[in-house]
Amino acid sequence: MKVLILGSGGREHALAWAVSRSQRVTEVVCAPGNGGMAQIARCIPADLNSVESMVAVVEAEQPGLTVVGPELPLSLGIVDTLQARGFRVFGPSREAAMLETSKGFAKRFLQRHQIPTAHYAVCTSPAELEKAIEMFHPPVVVKADGLAAGKGVLICETRAAALEAANNLFSGALLGTHEQQVVIEEFLQGDEVSFLCLSDGQHVAPLVPAQDHKRIGEGDTGPNTGGMGVFSTDKLLEPAMQEWILHHIAQPTIQGMAAEDTPFVGVLYVGLMMTAKGPQVLEFNARFGDPETQAILMRLESDLVEALEACVEGRLSDTELRWSAGASACVIASSGGYPGAYKTGFTITGLEAAARIPGVQVFHSGTAVKDGQVVTSGGRVLGVTAVGEGLEQALASAYQALGEIRFEGMYYRRDIAHRALRRSR
Numbered sequence: 542m543k544v545l546i547l548g549s550g551g552r553e554h555a556l557a558w559a560v561s562r563s564q565r566v567t568e569v570v571c572a573p574g575n576g577g578m579a580q581i582a583r584c585i586p587a588d589l590n591s592v593e594s595m596v597a598v599v600e601a602e603q604p605g606l607t608v609v610g611p612e613l614p615l616s617l618g619i620v621d622t623l624q625a626r627g628f629r630v631f632g633p634s635r636e637a638a639m640l641e642t643s644k645g646f647a648k649r650f651l652q653r654h655q656i657p658t659a660h661y662a663v664c665t666s667p668a669e670l671e672k673a674i675e676m677f678h679p680p681v682v683v684k685a686d687g688l689a690a691g692k693g694v695l696i697c698e699t700r701a702a703a704l705e706a707a708n709n710l711f712s713g714a715l716l717g718t719h720e721q722q723v724v725i726e727e728f729l730q731g732d733e734v735s736f737l738c739l740s741d742g743q744h745v746a747p748l749v750p751a752q753d754h755k756r757i758g759e760g761d762t763g764p765n766t767g768g769m770g771v772f773s774t775d776k777l778l779e780p781a782m783q784e785w786i787l788h789h790i791a792q793p794t795i796q797g798m799a800a801e802d803t804p805f806v807g808v809l810y811v812g813l814m815m816t817a818k819g820p821q822v823l824e825f826n827a828r829f830g831d832p833e834t835q836a837i838l839m840r841l842e843s844d845l846v847e848a849l850e851a852c853v854e855g856r857l858s859d860t861e862l863r864w865s866a867g868a869s870a871c872v873i874a875s876s877g878g879y880p881g882a883y884k885t886g887f888t889i890t891g892l893e894a895a896a897r898i899p900g901v902q903v904f905h906s907g908t909a910v911k912d913g914q915v916v917t918s919g920g921r922v923l924g925v926t927a928v929g930e931g932l933e934q935a936l937a938s939a940y941q942a943l944g945e946i947r948f949e950g951m952y953y954r955r956d957i958a959h960r961a962l963r964r965s966r
Contacts, residue, residue, distance in 0.1 A: 548610025551906035552831035577905025742804035770957035877950025879920035
């Protein structure tokens with residue numbers, strides 16, 4: 542079977558790597574792909590901003606299964622369009638993807654179905670915002686309603702700062718797009734955990750938990766990014782807590798979407814804050830996370846393609862996911878200046894030496910091939926990922942591999958999993 546993966550980042554490289562390991566797969570095609578994906582798949586041009594471009598690729602390739610990586614194609618309704626043309630696609634419909642594409646929709650959904658989440662207000666104008674802000678004690682969380690590539694969440698220490706941030710979202714000064722809605726939330730204290738599940742619209746199958754590091758600076762300082770590193774270990778969540786989250790958050794979400802005639806088929810990414818009151822939903826994503834996917838799939842021992850097909854065919858309850866018992870870690874190597882302005886086109890060296898280290902996979906996020914050399918082409922460039930018997934071993938291997946890699950302006954955090962390591966000592 543030919544599998545087509547739509548996307549060009551580290552998440553899609555990890556998906557292509559996992560898909561290529563399936564005995565059911567004869568060819569992997571990536572559109573548009575990147576410099577790393579080209580080593581394990583055939584990469585072809587595609588415009589992920591255009592439904593017409595993506596449909597043309599699928600119709601030309603005639604894959605047995607199409608896997609949608611990023612959120613933008615989902616928001617454009619690519620799944621609906623391809624399904625209407627008779628193609629098998631892994632991913633939620635445009636309406637179901639609103640769990641991610643509209644934070645206002647997601648918060649109202651959570652409230653309707655009594656799923657635990659922070660106190661909130663959805664504001665549609667600056668005047669509404671000024672009234673709502675008085676109901677919150679600082680610090681206050683301000684969120685863009687729509688997609689913002691991980692950069693639409695601001696933690697404000699005062700009401701005045703929250704008002705300014707929200708007004709900048711309305712005006713377009715902050716993200717370059719004018720938000721029609723802004724979400725205000727109470728600030729929650731605790732540890733964040735990423736809890737991802739596969740769903741066929743009725744059933745859920747949890748993946749192993751992970752913890753992301755979104756801030757650019759060590760010690761979790763500086764502005765938010767799309768993610769600077771992540772680790773996965775079963776010690777993140779006790780089995781009883783995983784069961785609680787599954788039965789009180791993930792399953793009710795899927796059942797609620799089905800009850801509202803918007804069945805959710807794909808990956809439900811639940812971003813949780815583990816508070817003193819218990820798990821609270823921070824956000825939903827309607828697809829695999831990046832860089833969570835890199836770390837999670839390194840621990841998957843069963844066939845990913847079989848699981849994705851089971852979701853599409855509505856038989857997930859008959860499928861078993863098997864995981865390694867150790868740990869994994871992914872550290873992002875980024876361009877200097879990211880998440881602000883940065884330069885690209887720098888040659889990357891040491892990739893072969895890094896890949897020779899046992900347990901290591903180097904997933905490409907923002908790379909291209911130019912004159913036979915791999916060069917930087919994005920803010921997040923590489924996701925150096927490793928597995929180990931424990932977290933310390935996985936991290937040691939990942940950092941050893943990073944020590945082999947060079948490109949101008951290369952930056953990475955050296956403290957991924959610092960809180961988990963401190964607690965374990």
